[in-house]
Amino acid sequence: xxxxxxxxxxxxxxxxxxxxxxxxxxxxxxxxxxxxxxxxxxxxxxxxxxxxxxxxxxxxxxxxxxxxxxxxxxxxxxxxxxxxxxxxxxxxxxxxxxxxxxxxxxxxxxxxxxxxxxxxxxxxxxxxxxxxxxxxxxxxxxxxxxxxxxxxxxxxxxxxxxxxxxxxxxxxxxxxxxxxxxxxxxxxxxxxxxxxxxxxxxxxxxxxxxxxxxxxxxxxxxxxxxxxxxxxxxxxxxxxxxxxxxxxxxxxxxxxxxxxxxxxxxxxxxxxxxxx
Amino acid sequence: xxxxxxxxxxxxxxxxxxxxxxxxxxxxxxxxxxxxxxxxxxxxxxxxxxxxxxxxxxxxxxxxxxxxxxxxxxxxxxxxxxxxxxxxxxxxxxxxxxxxxxxxxxxxxxxxxxxxxxxxxxxxxxxxxxxxxxxxxxxxxxxxxxxxxxxxxxxxxxxxxxxxxxxxxxxxxxxxxxxxxxxxxxxxxxxxxxxxxxxxxxxxxxxxxxxxxxxxxxxxxxxxxxxxxxxxxxxxxxxxxxxxxxxxxxxxxxxxxxxxxxxxxxxxxxxxxxxxxxxxxxxxxxxxxxxxxxxxxxxxxxxxxxxxxxxxxxxxxxxxxx
Amino acid sequence: xxxxxxxxxxxxxxxxxxxxxxxxxxxxxxxxxxxxxxxxxxxxxxxxxxxxxxxxxxxxxxxxxxxxxxxxxxxxxxxxxxxxxxxxxxxxxxxxxxxxxxxxxxxxxxxxxxxxxxxxxxxxxxxxxxxxxxxxxxxxxxxxxxxxxxxxxxxxxxxxxxxxxxxxxxxxxxxxxxxxxxxxxxxxxxxxxxxxxxxxxxxxxxxxxxxxxxxxxxxxxxxxxxxxxxxxx
Numbered sequence: 001x002x003x004x005x006x007x008x009x010x011x012x013x014x015x016x017x018x019x020x021x022x023x024x025x026x027x028x029x030x031x032x033x034x035x036x037x038x039x040x041x042x043x044x045x046x047x048x049x050x051x052x053x054x055x056x057x058x059x060x061x062x063x064x065x066x067x068x069x070x071x072x073x074x075x076x077x078x079x080x081x082x083x084x085x086x087x088x089x090x091x092x093x094x095x096x097x098x099x100x101x102x103x104x105x106x107x108x109x110x111x112x113x114x115x116x117x118x119x120x121x122x123x124x125x126x127x128x129x130x131x132x133x134x135x136x137x138x139x140x141x142x143x144x145x146x147x148x149x150x151x152x153x154x155x156x157x158x159x160x161x162x163x164x165x166x167x168x169x170x171x172x173x174x175x176x177x178x179x180x181x182x183x184x185x186x187x188x189x190x191x192x193x194x195x196x197x198x199x200x201x202x203x204x205x206x207x208x209x210x211x212x213x214x215x216x217x218x219x220x221x222x223x224x225x226x227x228x229x230x231x232x233x234x235x236x237x238x239x240x241x242x243x244x245x246x247x248x249x250x251x252x253x254x255x256x257x258x259x260x261x262x263x264x265x266x267x268x269x270x271x272x273x274x275x276x
Numbered sequence: 277x278x279x280x281x282x283x284x285x286x287x288x289x290x291x292x293x294x295x296x297x298x299x300x301x302x303x304x305x306x307x308x309x310x311x312x313x314x315x316x317x318x319x320x321x322x323x324x325x326x327x328x329x330x331x332x333x334x335x336x337x338x339x340x341x342x343x344x345x346x347x348x349x350x351x352x353x354x355x356x357x358x359x360x361x362x363x364x365x366x367x368x369x370x371x372x373x374x375x376x377x378x379x380x381x382x383x384x385x386x387x388x389x390x391x392x393x394x395x396x397x398x399x400x401x402x403x404x405x406x407x408x409x410x411x412x413x414x415x416x417x418x419x420x421x422x423x424x425x426x427x428x429x430x431x432x433x434x435x436x437x438x439x440x441x442x443x444x445x446x447x448x449x450x451x452x453x454x455x456x457x458x459x460x461x462x463x464x465x466x467x468x469x470x471x472x473x474x475x476x477x478x479x480x481x482x483x484x485x486x487x488x489x490x491x492x493x494x495x496x497x498x499x500x501x502x503x504x505x506x507x508x509x510x511x512x513x514x515x516x517x518x519x520x521x522x523x524x525x526x527x528x529x530x531x532x533x534x535x536x537x538x539x540x541x542x543x544x545x546x547x548x549x550x551x552x553x554x555x556x557x558x559x560x561x562x563x564x565x566x567x568x569x570x571x572x573x574x575x576x577x578x579x580x581x582x583x584x585x586x587x588x589x590x591x592x593x594x595x596x597x598x
Numbered sequence: 599x600x601x602x603x604x605x606x607x608x609x610x611x612x613x614x615x616x617x618x619x620x621x622x623x624x625x626x627x628x629x630x631x632x633x634x635x636x637x638x639x640x641x642x643x644x645x646x647x648x649x650x651x652x653x654x655x656x657x658x659x660x661x662x663x664x665x666x667x668x669x670x671x672x673x674x675x676x677x678x679x680x681x682x683x684x685x686x687x688x689x690x691x692x693x694x695x696x697x698x699x700x701x702x703x704x705x706x707x708x709x710x711x712x713x714x715x716x717x718x719x720x721x722x723x724x725x726x727x728x729x730x731x732x733x734x735x736x737x738x739x740x741x742x743x744x745x746x747x748x749x750x751x752x753x754x755x756x757x758x759x760x761x762x763x764x765x766x767x768x769x770x771x772x773x774x775x776x777x778x779x780x781x782x783x784x785x786x787x788x789x790x791x792x793x794x795x796x797x798x799x800x801x802x803x804x805x806x807x808x809x810x811x812x813x814x815x816x817x818x819x820x821x822x823x824x825x826x827x828x829x830x831x
Contacts, residue, residue, distance in 0.1 A: 067786065067790075068785075068786065068789040068790040069630075069644055069645060069646065069782070069785045069786065069789075069790040070337075070338065070644055070790070071337075072337040072338055072341055072644075073644070073646055073782050073785060073786075074782070076341065076646065076778055076782060077778070077779055077782045077783075079775070080774075080775040080776065080777075080778045080779040080782070081775070081779060082775075083771060083772060083774075083775035084772065084775055084776065084817055084820050084821060085820075087768075087772060087820075087821070087824045087828075088820045088823060088824055090824075090828070091823060091824040091826075091827045091828040092827070094827065094828055094829065095827040114820065117816075118813065118816045118817070118820075121812065121813070121816065122779070122783060122809070122813050125783065125808075125809035125812065125813070126783065126786050126809070130805075131805050131808065131809055132783065132786055132787045132805055132806065132809060133805075134786055167828050167829070171765065171768065171828075175765070175767060175768045175771070176454060176765045176767050176768060177355070177454050177456070177767075178351070178352070178355065178453065178454030178455060178456030178457040178458075178460070178767050179352060179456060180767070180768070180771050181344075181348050181351075181456050181457050181459075181460035181767075181771060182348045182349065182351075182352045182456055182460075184460075184771065184774075184775070185341065185344045185345045185348050185460065186345060186348075186349070188341065189337070189341070189345055189382075192337060193336065193337060193382065193385070193386075194389075196335055196336075196337055196386075197335055197336070197382075197385050197386040197389035197390060198389040198390070198392070198393050199320075199335065199389075199390060199393055200320075200390060200392075200393020200394040200395075201393070201394065201396055202392065202393050202394065202395040202396055203393045207389075207392070208389075211385050211389065214385070215382075218378060218381065222349060222352060222353070225353070225356060226352065226356055229356040229357075229359060229360060230356070230359065252381070252385075255385060255389075256384065256385075256388060258392075259388040259389055259391070259392040259401075260388065260392075260401060262392045262395060263388070263391050263392040263395055263399075263400070263401045264391075264395045264396075264397075264398050264399055264400055264401075265400040265401070266400065266401045266403065267400050267401070267402055267403065268402075268403050268404060269402055269403070269404040269405075270400060270402060271509065272327075272328045272329060272330060272503060272509055273328055274326055274327055274328070275326040275327075275328060275397070275398055313634075313643065314630065314631040314633070314634035314642050314643060314644075315631075315634045315635070315642075317631040317634075318635065338643065338644050338647045339643075339647070340643075340644075340647035340650060340651055341647070448665075451658075451661070451662065452661055452664075452665060452766035452767075453661060453766055453767050453770060454767045457767045457770060457771065458658075461654045461655075461657065461658055461770075462658075464647075464650055464651055464654050465651045465654055465655050465684070467647065467651070468643060468647045468648055468650065468651025468652070468688075469651065469684075469688055471642070471643040471644075471647060472641045472642055472643040472648060472651075472688050472692060473642075473688060473691045473692045473695055474695075475634045475642050475643070476633075476634060476636070476642050476692060476695045476696055476699065476700065477695050477699040477700070478634075479634030479635050479636075479642065480634065480635055480636040480696070480699070480700040480702070481699055481700045483635070484635070489700070489701050490700075490701030490702065491636075491701075491702065491724040491727075492635070492636035492637050492700075492702055492723075492724040492727035492729075492730040493635040493636050493637055493727075494637070494724065494725065494726035494727060495637060495726050495727070496726060497635075498635065498637070522695070522698070522699050523695060523699060526691055526694065526695050526699075527691070529691065530687055530688055530691040533687050533691075534655065534683060534684050534687050534688070537683045537687070538655065538658070538659055538680055538683060538684075541679075541683075542659055542662055542663070542676075546666075551666055555666075557666070558666050558667060558668060559666055559667065560667050560669050560672055562666060562667070563663045563666070563667040563669070563672040563673070563676055564672060566659075566663065566676060566679075567672065567675045567676055567679050570676075570679030570680070570682070570683055571679060571682075573683055573686075574679065574682045574683055574686050574741060577683070577686035577687065577690055577741075578686065578737065578738060578741060580690060581686075581689065581690050581693060581732070581734065581737045582715065582734050582737075584690070584693060584694070584697070585693065585703075585704050585717075585733060585734055585737075586715075586717075588693075588697045588703050588704065589703050589717065589722060592697075592701070592703045592722075594721035594722050595721060595722055595723060595724055595725075598725070
């Protein structure tokens with residue numbers, strides 16, 4: 001049921017919109033899903049996928065120019081900010097809870113915005129010629145987007161595991177159990193692995209982004225297993241596992257096929273030669 | 277608490293050290309099986325300088341985040357199974373197996389992604405290289421991840437395993453971090469060490485074995501890796517056997533030594549500070565003694581390095597050759 | 599203590615942690631990919647990985663010590679010593695592999711004479727290379743850097759644990775998050791590779807410290823807010 005609805009928007013990703021368009025679409029979808037914590041876990045997984053897709057796209061456009069320390073660093077930076085931002089987000093939810101009532105999750109966006117600001121500031125520091133002077137075009141925007149995407153993804157993952165953005169629940173179920181380490185490491189993988197894995201002069205954006213969706217599927221799969229083991233309602237976990245397994249299989253097969261089609265040649269075995 | 281508990285603590289520490297040794301050795305060998313981390317830049321470069329090769333280009337970020345990922349995944353699965361009261365002897369290997377499934381998935385995407393990304397250099401995608409390396413990668417990685425998750429399990433239950441009883445619901449000496457968090461921490465560390473020490477043997481020596489021994493690999497050699505094996509064309513599998521004789525064990529020893537020194541100094545500090553065997557309350561003396569022992573070890577290491585560098589310089593002499 | 603004082607203390611501790619992380623990164627001898635081929639001086643890995651690996655080793659010991667000591671200096675020093683042992687063993691073993699596995703003498707590429715032991719460097723260097731291994735000056739610089747970085751990480755952890763009243767796992771992951779952000783900014787400042795305090799790139803240090811100060815300030819305020827409005831203090 002949930003799976004069928006969500007297939008449609010992702011089918012468009014064969015021809016993804018440009019970087020700004022993808023950013024806006026992903027951000028809007030992720031934000032809408034964040035502020036409605038009552039949604040089923042499957043839809044939250046869709047939000048995670050979009051948020052991480054946005055992050056992966058930001059990593060791609062930022063590290064195209066060469067960072068000096070490899071692609072992974074900027075994804076780790078995004079999730080480092082993501083942790084702080086998500087903690088801030090759930091704290092805001094608690095603070096605004098009495099005033100906003102059922103809409104208290106809107107307050108979590110405060111964390112997202114503040115992380116955007118912090119990301120922008122660190123982008124300015126890194127790019128300003130009198131400070132670190134990395135001279136990468138649009139680094140400010142890239143870091144801002146990474147901070148926001150990381151925070152959104154982390155909030156959605158909290159929301160999947162804890163069922164809501166209630167501070168005590170999240171701390172109890174998602175953070176003190178150590179699950180936050182898994183979210184941290186797999187989210188950053190979903191951000192930087194696609195571009196890192198597809199690096200090369202013949203890198204192609206749609207192919208790179210497919211890999212990101214595939215990794216987000218894996219992340220949601222593990223979260224689904226955790227839900228089945230810990231949550232009160234078995235159905236949300238099982239549906240999440242089914243949904244993310246389908247997402248993973250579809251995009252993994254697509255990615256492998258695309259790579260095999262687009263590589264120079266696919267041979268069973270063969271000798272090597274030196275090309276002049 | 278009887279003195280046996282202290283003996284048990286030291287015994288468990290040695291088990292952890294042993295597991296660490298195995299873990300880091302297999303971590304390094306796995307990174308050679310899949311060509312990960314820094315030496316992989318040469319495998320990537322080889323195609324670009326016209327040297328088509330049959331290496332496995334496993335570009336899953338650096339080893340530290342990659343191992344953090346496998347170990348955390350394994351730790352989470354083991355943790356969830358332990359919550360369901362499944363015995364750790366079953367839970368930890370199942371967790372490690374899931375971690376390795378992830379590893380293989382990432383390895384595939386990295387290899388074919390990078391190969392497709394260097395299309396214009398006419399690097400073909402050899403399917404036998406792709407399929408033939410996945411199992412060795414998974415088995416080596418399984419050993420590493422299994423050991424790391426076991427370390428995390430032992431550490432998060434150290435007090436219980438040594439025979440301490442809970443005080444106010446918390447068993448003393450059980451590590452305060454959750455199991456997945458410990459797996460994450462040791463995953464990062466094992467990756468960082470495996471990449472800093474073990475890669476040297478692979479990158480400096482084995483990747484450029486047809487170049488002169490005893491010198492740093494010059495910039496002009498970069499990308500021109502040794503593509504032919506003793507018999508036939510070299511794949512990653514030829515490399516593991518070579519590195520297993522020196523680079524891997526050395527790397528294992530590095531991590532084992534670190535864990536040994538770290539745990540040993542803390543435990544000895546606790547014992548001399550009379551925090552053990554009771555293990556309740558607070559003891560600043562214990563912390564202080566641990567710090568002092570650590571500082572002494574570190575200073576000894578500095579002198580060891582000075583002596584070693586001096587010896588090597590004297591023995592090898594200035595650079596001769598072109 | 600009243601909440602405002604606690605907030606201030608947390609902010610100060612996070613700033614100390616972030617700035618120390620940045621300083622530690624500048625002192626580590628990191629060679630990146632070329633070092634893995636013996637083409638450059640330093641440890642053959644990325645700056646952030648090495649710093650993070652050292653810092654979390656220290657963090658582990660620091661968190662053990664934090665269960666039986668409430669003295670911030672002792673906990674932070676335990677973390678610092680943990681990192682310093684990790685770095686010391688790693689660099690020593692790296693040298694052993696360079697010497698016996700590749701037949702290379704540790705030598706610096708940026709200075710002609712080792713500033714500490716006064717040993718000449720240039721005659722031992724392979725032409726067209728930028729040094730190899732971890733010479734004594736880089737070794738000592740790396741030990742100091744790891745000590746400082748580990749101190750920063752453990753200091754931040756202790757502040758989050760005992761002043762902001764986070765649970766241990768939460769404090770650790772928040773400390774790692776802030777630490778890694780600062781370490782990455784510092785790594786961008788040095789462009790990924792550095793030999794130690796004798797490297798000309800070390801002169802860029804104030805720029806990184808400036809950036810990291812502000813980034814840590816923000817992070818500290820945010821984390822303090824989490825503790826404050828989350829009702830932990």
